[in-house]
Amino acid sequence: MTLRAGGPMRSLQARLLLTVLGLVAVVWLVAVVATWYDTRHELSELLDAHLAQTASLLATQASDELEDSALARAPTLHKYQPRVAFQVWHEGRLMVRSAEAPDEPLSGRRSAGLADGEVGGHFWRVFTTQGREADVLIHVAELQSARRDILWASLRSVIWPSLLALPLLALGIWWAVRDAVRPLRELGQGVAARRPQAFDPLPTQGVAPEVLPLVVALNGLFERMAVQLASERRFTADAAHELRTPIAAIRMQAQVAQGATSDAERTDALAATLQGCDRATRLVEQLLQLARLEAEVGGDAAADSGLEGETDLADKARRLLAELAPLARTRRQSLTLEAPDAVPVAMSAPLAAVLLRNLVDNALRYSPDGARVKVRLTAAHGVTLTVEDSGPGLPAEALDRLGERFFRVLGTGQPGSGLGWSIVRRVSRLYGLSVAVGRSEVLGGLRVQVRWPEAPV
Amino acid sequence: MRILLAEDDELLGSGLKAGLAQHGFQVDWVRDGVAAERELLTGAYQAAVLDLGLPRQDGLDSLKAVRARQIGTPVLVLTARDAIPSRVAGLDAGADDYLVKPVDLLELAARLRALVRRAHGQPQARLEAGGITLDPAARQVWLNGEPVELSGREYDLLHVFMLNAGRVLTRDQLEQHLYKWGNEVSSNAIEVHVYHLRRKLRPEVVETVRGVGYLLPREARP
Numbered sequence: 001m002t003l004r005a006g007g008p009m010r011s012l013q014a015r016l017l018l019t020v021l022g023l024v025a026v027v028w029l030v031a032v033v034a035t036w037y038d039t040r041h042e043l044s045e046l047l048d049a050h051l052a053q054t055a056s057l058l059a060t061q062a063s064d065e066l067e068d069s070a071l072a073r074a075p076t077l078h079k080y081q082p083r084v085a086f087q088v089w090h091e092g093r094l095m096v097r098s099a100e101a102p103d104e105p106l107s108g109r110r111s112a113g114l115a116d117g118e119v120g121g122h123f124w125r126v127f128t129t130q131g132r133e134a135d136v137l138i139h140v141a142e143l144q145s146a147r148r149d150i151l152w153a154s155l156r157s158v159i160w161p162s163l164l165a166l167p168l169l170a171l172g173i174w175w176a177v178r179d180a181v182r183p184l185r186e187l188g189q190g191v192a193a194r195r196p197q198a199f200d201p202l203p204t205q206g207v208a209p210e211v212l213p214l215v216v217a218l219n220g221l222f223e224r225m226a227v228q229l230a231s232e233r234r235f236t237a238d239a240a241h242e243l244r245t246p247i248a249a250i251r252m253q254a255q256v257a258q259g260a261t262s263d264a265e266r267t268d269a270l271a272a273t274l275q276g277c278d279r280a281t282r283l284v285e286q287l288l289q290l291a292r293l294e295a296e297v298g299g300d301a302a303a304d305s306g307l308e309g310e311t312d313l314a315d316k317a318r319r320l321l322a323e324l325a326p327l328a329r330t331r332r333q334s335l336t337l338e339a340p341d342a343v344p345v346a347m348s349a350p351l352a353a354v355l356l357r358n359l360v361d362n363a364l365r366y367s368p369d370g371a372r373v374k375v376r377l378t379a380a381h382g383v384t385l386t387v388e389d390s391g392p393g394l395p396a397e398a399l400d401r402l403g404e405r406f407f408r409v410l411g412t413g414q415p416g417s418g419l420g421w422s423i424v425r426r427v428s429r430l431y432g433l434s435v436a437v438g439r440s441e442v443l444g445g446l447r448v449q450v451r452w453p454e455a456p457v
Numbered sequence: 458m459r460i461l462l463a464e465d466d467e468l469l470g471s472g473l474k475a476g477l478a479q480h481g482f483q484v485d486w487v488r489d490g491v492a493a494e495r496e497l498l499t500g501a502y503q504a505a506v507l508d509l510g511l512p513r514q515d516g517l518d519s520l521k522a523v524r525a526r527q528i529g530t531p532v533l534v535l536t537a538r539d540a541i542p543s544r545v546a547g548l549d550a551g552a553d554d555y556l557v558k559p560v561d562l563l564e565l566a567a568r569l570r571a572l573v574r575r576a577h578g579q580p581q582a583r584l585e586a587g588g589i590t591l592d593p594a595a596r597q598v599w600l601n602g603e604p605v606e607l608s609g610r611e612y613d614l615l616h617v618f619m620l621n622a623g624r625v626l627t628r629d630q631l632e633q634h635l636y637k638w639g640n641e642v643s644s645n646a647i648e649v650h651v652y653h654l655r656r657k658l659r660p661e662v663v664e665t666v667r668g669v670g671y672l673l674p675r676e677a678r679p
Contacts, residue, residue: 244537245466248559252472255562259479269475276468 012184016177021170028162032155039154047142048114051127055140058086059131083146085124089137106139116144183211191218199226239287242419246283250276286419289354293426311352313343313385314377320356321375324364332370335360339377345452347431355427358420359387359448367391372443382454391445394437424450458573458593458616459483459634461505463493463519464535465512469558473506473535473565480566481596481609483637490514497523501633502530503573503620506565509536509547517550524551531572535560570594577620586622586675587662591615600658607657610635614650618663618673627670647671 085101087094094103102120109115109128117124123144130137190202201219204212250273257269321337328335345352363373367389376386428435433450440447458481464470465488474484485502487493490511497505497519509516520532534552536543547555553572556565570593574582584591590599596612598605607615617626617634628647636642651663651671664672 241537241539244539244558245469248535248537249466249469249472251559252469252476252562256472256475256479259476259562261479265475269472272468272471279468 012181013174013177017170017173020173021166024166024169028166032159032162035158036151036155040151043147043150043154047147048125048127051114051125051140051142052129054084054086055127055129055138058088058138058140059129059136083143085141087139087141088131089139091135095136101141106141110137183208184214187211187215197229199223199229235291242283242287243280246276246280250280283419286423289423290419290426293351293423293430309346309348310344311347311349313345313347313352313356313383314339314341316349316352316356317375317377317385320353320360324360328364328373331364333364333367334372335364335375336373337375337377339375340379343377343379343383345383351427351430355424355450356385358423359385359450362420363387363389363391363446363448367445371445374443383452385450386447388440388443388447389445390440390443393439393444393446424448458503458569458613459485459501459637460569461493461496461502461507461530462486463488463490463496463505463511463516464508465489465510466508476562477506477566477569480562481613482566482569483613483635485637488512490516490519494519494522497528497530497532498526499633500528500530503634504531504533504569504576506533506535506569507552509534509538509543517547520547520550520552529576531569531576533565533568533572535565567594573620579620584616584619584622586619586673589615589619589658589662591619605657608653611650611653611657614647615654615658618671622673623675625666625670625672630670 085098085106086096087098087101087106088096089105094105097103104119106119106124107115107117107126107128109126112129113127115126115128117126119141124141125144125147126139126141128137128139187202187207199222201222202215204215204219207215253269253273253276257266257273260266260269317337317339321335325335360373360375364371367373368391372390374386374388376384376388378384378386424435427433428450432453436449436451438447438449439445460477460482462470462473462477462484464473464486470486470488474486477484485496487496488511491513493505493507493511493516494514496502507516507520511519516534516536520534523530523532531553532551533554533556534547535556535558536547537558538544538547539557544555544557553576554568556568571582574584574593582592582594584593588601590602591597593616598607598612598615613635614631617631631647632642635647651665655662662673664674666672
């Protein structure tokens, strides 16, 4: 088992990196935009105030100096002065302007206030005011580009550090995440390096709290797998052991047939060989049934298709008894069924058959010749299946051990592996059936009663 | 050769009994551990084939009980328990051989012959005494190199004498070694067989020890 790092899901590291960097970039952009608007607003207010101030200053002065009718040009006193300009108009005539100011009006506005406009290929921000006399119009202007330069200059100091910081931040996050997921990587390597048979738990000491649940879960899984593997090994060993005797019998009888000196001896030995084959077949069938049941119990296949279904138990029982009746007759055993026409139960048909067959087969097999076996189905308060026989019954200590795999009641004189009971137990557990074994009051032998839980109405 | 078979499986037991009979063994068959112990304690058997998973008492316990009573009958354990610890436990409990099922009839018979031979201190597969050679595997007998035809009973009797060459055997002991249960033994059966052996081999092959029994000398008298 390996922890998958790739696949359709991006690595944790990449995801964290992208998320954090993306968030930082968004926050940073928002900050830049906010700064832009804020700065521009404050800058505009300040500079507009300066324009207004200058305009009002000019307005107070202009009235005194307008008698000079020639166009006056104010000298340039500072290298940044070209960015600002002013004009004083009197009755539509340009009376005074700064050196950089164009000759046409900076603004078409005739009343006091602010305006933006393009004059002489430049974009200006213009404040217009009237002098003390209404015929005097004063424009004070500033290049828009100058304002933008200031804005940019102030923003640059915000943007540059951020742009430089982003790659550094990425590197830092990459390293930090890499360091943070190292326990996971090491855990993955540790699990990958395991031999499939190794089920010793992973160490839980010194494991990061975030990784601990995973380690604990893995240890739990290892433990369950170890138990399952041990159970499978035991099952295989038991099965091999149980098959040895029938196979030994088949081989021995075949060799007896080979070395037989009379026809009668050969016929007997061959008949016994076939009998041995039948027995081995039955044993193998039971082993397979049990293995299948164990697989279903072991896996979480309870919801899988194999177990679902509805079966008419009465119909199954009739078919089974019809099948077993000839065999019972050879031993002069009477086999009877008492059942309503239909007894539906929520159970898969093959497993219902397995349950019925093992119960009835056991009753016939371990009852003497001439015995009576009674199968009864009732559906009054929940479905009940009762199998009774007139055989010898079982001592109390044997009752306790029934259902242990390969446990056999000794001295029955019948070949068997004790698997039938294990199978009955398994099926019952799968469907939550209760199995009661006791003495039959009617027939005197063994009585087995299987109860289905009452269906919720 | 009379051997005890302890096996609870009907089919395997009947096969073993019939198969071993084909190889000249007289087989008494018991089906549980208590009976196996009881029969082994009689000491009447040349060897025993013992299953371990027996009803009423485990074969291993029967074996230990028998060995504790100083019964040296060779015991071959024949079982489905194939694990090394089981083999070790079986041999340590006093088994002389340990075979895991399924087993080949020929091999089982050969191992039983070997066990019997060794139990009588005979290193060779063929028994030799007094000019007589007996091959237990082939069930053949030679007198001074010449093959001799013997009936089954005569062969069995000679086999017992050869295994116990130089020892006096009582008539009871001989009967115990020769006849399995249920065989009617007429009172003079041994005398009749001894008579035939003397006739077919030579008169002094078996000596009568008056009032005690019979003896096959190691060396033929000159």
